[in-house]
Amino acid sequence: MLSIFKKEIRTYFTTVTGFGFLGFMVLITGYFFVSQNIAAANPSYNDSLAGSMIMFLILIPILTMRLFADETRQKTDQLLFSAPIKVTDIVAGKFLAAVALYLIGLAITLVFPVILSRYCEMDWGLTAVGLLGYFLMGACLISVGLFISVLTDNQIVAAAATFAVVFLLLMMDNIASSAPINTVSSLVFAGALIAVIAIVVYNSTKNIAAAGIFALLGFVITGVLYLFKPLIFDGFIIKVLGWFSALNRFENFYMGVVSISDLVYYITFSVAFLYLTTNVIEKRRWS
Numbered sequence: 001m002l003s004i005f006k007k008e009i010r011t012y013f014t015t016v017t018g019f020g021f022l023g024f025m026v027l028i029t030g031y032f033f034v035s036q037n038i039a040a041a042n043p044s045y046n047d048s049l050a051g052s053m054i055m056f057l058i059l060i061p062i063l064t065m066r067l068f069a070d071e072t073r074q075k076t077d078q079l080l081f082s083a084p085i086k087v088t089d090i091v092a093g094k095f096l097a098a099v100a101l102y103l104i105g106l107a108i109t110l111v112f113p114v115i116l117s118r119y120c121e122m123d124w125g126l127t128a129v130g131l132l133g134y135f136l137m138g139a140c141l142i143s144v145g146l147f148i149s150v151l152t153d154n155q156i157v158a159a160a161a162t163f164a165v166v167f168l169l170l171m172m173d174n175i176a177s178s179a180p181i182n183t184v185s186s187l188v189f190a191g192a193l194i195a196v197i198a199i200v201v202y203n204s205t206k207n208i209a210a211a212g213i214f215a216l217l218g219f220v221i222t223g224v225l226y227l228f229k230p231l232i233f234d235g236f237i238i239k240v241l242g243w244f245s246a247l248n249r250f251e252n253f254y255m256g257v258v259s260i261s262d263l264v265y266y267i268t269f270s271v272a273f274l275y276l277t278t279n280v281i282e283k284r285r286w287s
Contacts, residue, residue, distance in 0.1 A: 004085070004093025005100075008067070012101050021062050025105040028055040033112040043120040045113040046130035046254050053134075053170065053247070056141055060166050061159035063101065064145025067094045068277075087281045091146070091274055098142045106135060126256035133253020136266040137246055141166055143273035150280050172245035186236035187226065193240065194218035 012018030032051040036042055113127055145162040152158050168175070198215035225232055242248060249266065252259045 001085075001089035001093040001096075004090055005097050008094055008097030009100060012097070017062065017066070018101055021059060021101060022105045022108065024062070025055065025059055026108055028052055029109045029112065033116075037112075037116055041120075043116065043122055045116055045122070045127045046256075048112065049130050049134045050250070050254055053137070053250075056138065056170065057163055057166055059102075060138075060141045060145045061162040063098050064142060064149050064162060065155045065159040066149070067098065067146055068150040068281075087278050091278050091281065095143060095146055095274060098146065099139050102138050102142065103135065106131065106138075123256070129253050129256045129258055132258070133250045133262070136253075136263070137250055140246060140266045140269045141169065143270040143277075144169070147273045147277045147280075150277050169244065169246045172241055173248055175241055181235045181238060183226075183230060183233050186233040187222070189237045189240070190222050190233070191219065194222065 012021075029048065029052045032048045033045075036047040036051050037045060110131075113122065113124075116122060117124075144165055145158075148161045148165065149158045152161070194215055198211045198218070246269075249262045252262050
């Protein structure tokens with residue numbers, strides 16, 4: 001894992017990617033610092049953090065598009081996958097390298113709250129919690145970009161797909177608010193969700209019986225709940241989509257509250273996509 005990590009860090013700083021990423025991150029963060037804090041005479045740096053999240057739409061694709069797509073394009077993925085190293089170490093090394101570069105950028109931008117503290121009374125506890133949430137969200141989105149990168153050998157396609165998924169995750173609250181709330185729509189959505197999870201189970205295990213049993217249990221449980229507790233399906237789509245909202249989970253951090261459920265969400269979300277990435281590579285490795 002350490003060798004993969006070093007290789008990726010070296011690649012970031014021997015190409016334009018690393019410096020371009022850091023420069024863009026500092027530029028956008030600086031813009032929101034000036035507009036949200038300096039111009040508005042606002043002592044809360046968390047407002048700058050919340051505003052600058054729009055840059056994830058560009059930064060995450062830049063950071064992750066080449067991690068696996070470039071390996072596949074250059075045919076070096078076969079050499080990598082045949083090396084005496086665990087797939088989990090390969091995925092972890094690339095993920096941690098991307099997170100490390102993101103953390104470097106975050107460390108550089110700490111100059112802004114330091115500047116702000118010289119001119120007003122700052123709540124450093126609130127700022128620290130906000131930065132923690134900001135870091136966790138970035139790491140979460142990086143895991144998504146890493147997964148998308150392993151699905152293609154074209155960096156442009158990887159970047160475009162990552163942009164689209166990150167956009168959906170950031171806009172999930174707006175999407176959820178316009179979702180239908182009637183029971184029929186909720187039942188159809190629940191059935192589709194069960195089917196998707198069953199497909200993931202099959203792809204992970206290659207055991208059609210396990211996937212079928214999971215789907216059958218899911219449909220049975222859904223039917224029983226509908227018969228005895230139909231009210232649970234009122235607004236079901238909104239509840240599910242709201243759970244996937246990355247921004248919604250940041251709200252507590254923004255207010256200075258460290259919630260265990262939010263920490264578990266970000267960590268679980270990242271681990272899930274790292275697992276999916278590992279699963280794709282395992283199939284490719286032995287195919």
